[in-house]
Amino acid sequence: MNTDQKQDGGASEKGPRRQLYGRSKGKALRAAQAGRIADLLPQVAIDIERLSTDPAAQFAHGSDSFRPEELVLEIGFGGGEHLAAQARGNRNIGYFGVEPFLNGVAKLLGEIEADGLDNIRLLRGDARDVLAALPDFCLAGVYLLYPDPWPKRRQRKRRIVDMAFLGEVARVLKPGGELRFATDIDDYAGWMLARIAHQDELTWLGERANDWRNPWDGWHRTRYEEKALREGRTPAYFRFKRRSPTPFPP
Numbered sequence: 001m002n003t004d005q006k007q008d009g010g011a012s013e014k015g016p017r018r019q020l021y022g023r024s025k026g027k028a029l030r031a032a033q034a035g036r037i038a039d040l041l042p043q044v045a046i047d048i049e050r051l052s053t054d055p056a057a058q059f060a061h062g063s064d065s066f067r068p069e070e071l072v073l074e075i076g077f078g079g080g081e082h083l084a085a086q087a088r089g090n091r092n093i094g095y096f097g098v099e100p101f102l103n104g105v106a107k108l109l110g111e112i113e114a115d116g117l118d119n120i121r122l123l124r125g126d127a128r129d130v131l132a133a134l135p136d137f138c139l140a141g142v143y144l145l146y147p148d149p150w151p152k153r154r155q156r157k158r159r160i161v162d163m164a165f166l167g168e169v170a171r172v173l174k175p176g177g178e179l180r181f182a183t184d185i186d187d188y189a190g191w192m193l194a195r196i197a198h199q200d201e202l203t204w205l206g207e208r209a210n211d212w213r214n215p216w217d218g219w220h221r222t223r224y225e226e227k228a229l230r231e232g233r234t235p236a237y238f239r240f241k242r243r244s245p246t247p248f249p250p
């Protein structure tokens with residue numbers, strides 16, 4: 001067993017893919033939401049087949065030649081509050097959002113329509129498929145905000161964070177790009193830091209307690225965070241920077 005496998009409790013990257021999420025649908029959609037899933041989602045969907053060649057080209061539409069200056073990915077955007085706020089505030093940046101939960105996708109489509117957020121592209125599905133399709137060094141940032149905690153010991157193998165996942169994040173981030181992670185579960189914070197310690201390409205930017213007690217500039221509270229605060233849990237925020245690739249020794 002190699003170090004990576006030990007870090008992940010023996011779970012191998014080979015073999016059947018781990019099932020990470022539970023339900024992918026909630027209550028029935030309202031008619032307007034169902035209409036947006038049918039009509040708007042295909043227009044703003046990530047085209048996985050073409051992602052590897054030129055991810056920024058995903059944002060061109062019709063005769064419009066909009067090309068974002070930077071690309072950012074949000075994994076598991078939930079209801080899309082954070083993603084929509086980011087996209088509203090940074091119209092020159094292209095945001096990829098991935099979320100398997102239909103009702104969350106429907107909610108974000110409402111925001112995209114209301115505010116004309118043409119700098120968002122979505123996939124209803126598994127973020128690992130988008131990561132696998134992205135070329136090396138293409139993203140300025142990756143957000144992983146309150147991933148499903150899977151708190152019980154026997155459930156932990158369903159956590160999205162493992163060495164293979166971090167390796168993929170490091171591969172797609174540009175040097176200097178950041179993985180930003182928030183959690184309200186102490187054990188998940190430790191889980192992440194233990195794996196980052198074995199990930200040579202990502203380095204934790206936290207130096208003092210306020211760096212993880214306070215969110216980064218531009219933070220927009222998510223629905224899950226509101227719930228965590230209501231229930232008395234304390235959020236923690238982490239920024240990990242993608243190191244420059246080590247030059248081949250002369």
Ligand SMILES: C[S@@+](CC[C@H](N)C(=O)[O-])C[C@H]1O[C@@H](n2cnc3c(N)ncnc32)[C@H](O)[C@@H]1O
Nearest residue numbers: 020021076077078126127145146148222223224
């Ligand atoms: C605890 S919720 C947090 C949602 C949102 N980030 C927030 O803070 O409100 C975790 C989200 O991750 C999504 N998720 C789980 N596994 C995923 C995967 N493999 N790819 C993309 N999203 C995933 C879930 O459907 C869920 O919406």
